[in-house]
Amino acid sequence: MSGVKYVVIGGGILGLTSAMHLLKDDDVARVILVEKTAPLAGISGQAGAGDLPIFWSERHRDLIERSWSHHLGRSSSDGRTRHPVAWNGFDADESISVWGGTVPMSQAPSDLSAPLRRDVNPDVLPQITASWAYRISPLAHGASLLRDLRRDPRFTEIIGEAADTIPTRGGVLVRLDDGSDIQADGVIVAVGPWITAADNSWASAARALGLRTKRVFGLRAQVEPGRRGTSAFADAEQAIFILPTTRRDEIAMSIRHAEWDVDAGPGDLPREVRDKGVDAVRRLTTWGGLSDIRPRVHVDTYTPDSTPHVVAAGNQRVVLITATHGSGIRLAPALAEDAVALLRKASVVPETAGRAQ
Numbered sequence: 001m002s003g004v005k006y007v008v009i010g011g012g013i014l015g016l017t018s019a020m021h022l023l024k025d026d027d028v029a030r031v032i033l034v035e036k037t038a039p040l041a042g043i044s045g046q047a048g049a050g051d052l053p054i055f056w057s058e059r060h061r062d063l064i065e066r067s068w069s070h071h072l073g074r075s076s077s078d079g080r081t082r083h084p085v086a087w088n089g090f091d092a093d094e095s096i097s098v099w100g101g102t103v104p105m106s107q108a109p110s111d112l113s114a115p116l117r118r119d120v121n122p123d124v125l126p127q128i129t130a131s132w133a134y135r136i137s138p139l140a141h142g143a144s145l146l147r148d149l150r151r152d153p154r155f156t157e158i159i160g161e162a163a164d165t166i167p168t169r170g171g172v173l174v175r176l177d178d179g180s181d182i183q184a185d186g187v188i189v190a191v192g193p194w195i196t197a198a199d200n201s202w203a204s205a206a207r208a209l210g211l212r213t214k215r216v217f218g219l220r221a222q223v224e225p226g227r228r229g230t231s232a233f234a235d236a237e238q239a240i241f242i243l244p245t246t247r248r249d250e251i252a253m254s255i256r257h258a259e260w261d262v263d264a265g266p267g268d269l270p271r272e273v274r275d276k277g278v279d280a281v282r283r284l285t286t287w288g289g290l291s292d293i294r295p296r297v298h299v300d301t302y303t304p305d306s307t308p309h310v311v312a313a314g315n316q317r318v319v320l321i322t323a324t325h326g327s328g329i330r331l332a333p334a335l336a337e338d339a340v341a342l343l344r345k346a347s348v349v350p351e352t353a354g355r356a357q
């Protein structure tokens, strides 16, 4: 088989989205996904994930614009649902902007204002501004990406192998744990938060960008039966985000709290973080008290400017996507687009080599 052969390392949302982008090009003969555990078993499978269009740099704004033009074509059947958002305090926070802007409740059209009037605590309603945002289910969205990828005869998966890359004169050698090699014309690396722990060129590229890990906190809980609506809440002062989930009377929320440079593994939800979450529901919503509170404690990645990066890692034919917390799912289309564009800049020579066993 002639044509260009790419390898994508990592089967999270970013790896799967990158594979889809690569296959859009007719010159591409093969895309091989190498995943060390299982697709979507990494951090993508743990995310909420809100698609709230907040940005804090021009780069971030551009990523939102391009990602939303991809997302708009998708529906709830592949994991995207629309929600009214009650924004509290964002107008006063000059470091964060909302793409497309927000409107005071008095100017919101009735399909937006009616659910908010039902869901927002009347005490805070006068200071709320409104807009629409989305929730992406990473598992539903990932399953739909995998379904589409598996329909393409040029797509192959190698599951259960960790990969590393070795630059060669004509391209890149992808070395698997079992000792076998794949000769590729280019590689996209999307290995999630643990990238800095490795001892290879991707890890050094990530460290050069100042990538760090941080523990992120949230919870899932039940609100009083029948009271929950469809609104989402974003509170600038406490950096708390609340989203209804697809389960009856359930909400998910993320709560800012800093614990930097942590290793993989479980962590506890500090008492004060839990209390902040419980208080936010009481302060912002009409949904009553919380019960059955389940902590969600994970680790994710941050860059110094909190913006994701797409960079060449050691070799022009190896492109690394870093993502960052709160961004990797919603901005995956634009990040994958950038990774494919960067790979294409390296003068790719078609090769025919197969997997050397």
Ligand SMILES: Cc1cc2nc3c(=O)[nH]c(=O)nc-3n(C[C@H](O)[C@H](O)[C@H](O)COP(=O)(O)OP(=O)(O)OC[C@H]3O[C@@H](n4cnc5c(N)ncnc54)[C@H](O)[C@@H]3O)c2cc1C
Pocket (backbone or CB within 6 Å): 009, 010, 011, 012, 013, 014, 015, 034, 035, 036, 037, 038, 039, 040, 041, 042, 043, 044, 045, 046, 047, 048, 049, 050, 051, 161, 162, 163, 164, 190, 191, 192, 193, 216, 218, 254, 296, 298, 299, 300, 322, 323, 324, 325, 326, 327, 328, 329, 330, 331
């Ligand atoms: C609690 C929480 C809430 C979040 N909320 C949001 C949100 O609201 N909106 C948003 O956009 N983002 C959110 N995020 C961030 C988002 O989840 C991540 O940015 C995104 O999932 C990263 O995707 P990924 O594909 O890079 O990583 P992952 O999903 O971790 O995928 C990487 C994959 O690479 C594999 N791998 C690792 N090393 C190797 C190797 N050497 N060889 C082969 N395979 C390897 C892993 O097994 C894994 O499957 C949230 C994250 C968390 C934790």
